[in-house]
Amino acid sequence: MEFFLITLLNSLSYGLLLFMLSSGLTLIFSMMGVLNFAHASFYMLGAYFAYQTGLVFGFWPALFLAPILVGIVGAITERYGLRKVHQFGHVAELLFTFGLAYVIEEVVHLIWGRAPVDYRIPESLNFTLFTLFNTQYPAYRAFMMLVSIGMLISLFLVLTKTRIGMIVQASLTHPDMVQALGHNVPRVFMFVFAGGCALAGLAGVLGGNLFITEPGMAFAVGSIVFVVVVLGGMGSLVGAFIASLLIGSIQTFSVALDLSFLDLMIGLGVTIDPDSNWYGGLSITISQMAPVLPYLLMVLMLIVRPRGLMGTREG
Amino acid sequence: MSDALTKARLLLWGGAAFLFLLLPLVFSGGFSLSMLSQMGIMVIFALSYNMLLGQTGLLSFGHAVYFGLAAFVTAHAINFVEVGALGLPISLMPLVGGMTGLFFSLILGFVTTRRPGTPFAMISLGIAEMVAASALMFTTFFGGEGGIVTNRTAGGVNWGISYGPQIQVYYLIAVWCFVSMVLMFAITRTPLGRIANAVRDNPERAQFVGYNPTRVRWIMMSLAGFFAGIAGALATINYEIITAEALGLMASGNVVLMAFIGGIGQFWGPIIGAVLVTWLQSALSNFTQAWLLYFGLLFLLIILFSPGGISNLVTIHLPAWRAGVVKRLMPSYGYALLTGGLTLIGVIGVIELLYRGALFVGVHAVIPWIASGLMILIGGFFLRRAIRAVRQVWDDLSPELARWS
């Protein structure tokens, strides 16, 4: 029970973090048709910017500054990169963001080196919030959840209550119509791209110190975020939300479970000869399988329901 | 017309074969020889990738899966040969690789080729991640961190060939590379090859002339997997060790870069890309830590300014060549080259300065910083004008060229 509750809380905070990433990716994809390969790179930039600004101003200003900086980088990327490539079609756009992911990682190497940087949880949040049975629950995770939920609510408000939010929302379902209505689509594109990047940056600020801030973090998270978007259904925010929580819990729980099929079979009273060919495969524990599970789930989803959980577009 | 064309084509292939023969005599050092071998492997790999991207319009981020799996199976096959459990000459190991690639691309292609475009790209990425993650899980087969070590001389000596000396391995790669090139070129000239182009352009219309686009993509992907497998097997023979990196995302990304830098619009584009990228990788990595960055920047520049890659740069000049007006392009090109060079030196200066001492530690040499900065500013300013000048000349020439295109 104790294990279950703590793990559930952890998966929730991780899932919300994933949603911060996947929501930006989904918005950009729905709006512009561009799958931003470099999305996780902006997440990484968020963490590094927070580390750097944090050294000067401390964590709290960095919490606001870093996402804004990432947003600015995103805006520049859209204005001087993506917009130029747009005429060559989606494949070129996808390749552009792919190349960008490459370059951002190398620039991070260049500036901050290959080793992890010492981006820490601030002292003011580094305490135990409560103790559940015997397990201590860190305040920072609770703070993360708070910020994520705050972000969720403000994203909801921006999308439903503001003019630009209406335009963005309309373009989720009727992209051509929005264009036809004569909105300054390029500027809206830039705004959405920058906004999505800023969200990724915020996730980086929060996730960077909880996990680890290093040049490999973008690739590690990037492919998981893609899985989330495919699972949820490309272009669906609700789908992205559900899939974020789902993948969040699968990853968190599976890492914690040290069970294997072998254990299960022994539990059921089946004995397996250790010399048998099956023994090695069956003795793989769920925690060993953890890295594969999200992708396996994605492939299964594609076979059963190619458009994802909540997707409406076939792509 | 077609007679002359056939003759020209035969001449070209003959020239290629001759080049394969001759190259190791010119570049005979150990380093060059291993680089040539690597280039041969990568040429096959990049060409097989272009069967997907260039010919069928499938942007795959997981092509190394077939290369890597084939490499592992080949490594095990060679080890079986060594213990006498399998009687297959090393020279034919690429077939084992090819069949492995074919097998896996048949299975995975069935799941993934239903939709082209962005969904296919993402799914290929997901599958690549899945295979890469599984590779770390099944350590018996993939050998964990250390990978699988093998011995290319396991087949003993046949007709004086032991595959001990690198030159013998080079010629093995050369033969397979040549054969694969010819075959892959031939495929573009078959009904399937043409229909693949049609499916790339307009899958819906292809349905209304009787073709099933999913089936076309699936077959093309399987064939691409076959050739990627040949390349993977050759890699195993060449390096005698194979690790999970070979099927990872970096390897998949690398082949995207090669094909795209070389150009996906022409059959021979990826050949240029593979040779250039392989050369840059080993040449640059000796000089600078930042080689990957230069590489990424080159890639971005090509996407932004010449999305057809290097081969496209060549083909757009063919009409000018035929019209005999290349000379008139030269002054503006010289201008652009000069200013571009200056900017480039400035950029390289900044990047290298950054690498010498991390930014925040502080590099005390002020003058190089200022010099690099100035070069970027001045070079960049004039480069913009140079680019405008190049455009101007092209615009002036376009009426004349229209007759020659």
Add this chain to the structure above:
Amino acid sequence: MELGETMNPKALVLSDVRKQFGQTKIINGVNLEIVAGERHALIGPNGAGKSTLFNLISGRFPVSSGSISLHGSEITNKEPQVINRLGLSRSFQITNIFPKLSVFENLRCSVLWALGYRYSFFRRVSALHDARESAEQTLAMIGLENRRKKMAGELTYAEQRALEIGITIASGADVVLLDEPTAGMSRSETDAAVALISRVTEGKTLLMVEHDMGVVFNIADRISVLVYGEVIATGTPDEIRMNKKVQEAYLGTQLEEDEGSLT
């Protein structure tokens, strides 16, 4: 005209075909019989569902209910390529060609399946003389011989429309569906297109959606009128001209105008 009589076999039969998108009913129980060898025009006001009906027949969209048969065999909800292989070919209202292939290649790709080459990767396509000749014939028929090497995407609009028809008829399918073949053409281009259509559909069954009444009355043996997803009348051009229901629902003023220019 005697073509409407029951002696001739039916090329295409639609019985009670319905289609709705969500709550919107587009096709409300269409019954239509196309006799083999006739030229049949489908007319009706904008939004009547003509293109949708084409999409249902050719397999682009699944039907909601009802059945469609081609030469007596059921093709309801079959995939487009399957229907095509059974001998039905169609063109599109919005030009739908292979833009990066040459004109010749566009036509050659369109005959490969019909000639039985399927997914072959063992034969050289240039050695397939029947495919080459077939493509050449179509090329001559649509009058684009001097454009053969041009990329299809670079042709003029009228040339692309001609290629669109060429791709449709190249395979020799005996039932041809043309969706507004003269849309967006000038008078002289339309005349050329009419001549082209008459020429290329010789001996075939033609079902054609067309807005230009001049074209319709020039080409069609029989006409069906589709209004709000229902066929309100089918008959020879004269019968349609006289039909009260048609006049009320649709033709009325427009027909008189067009007839003025016709007769």
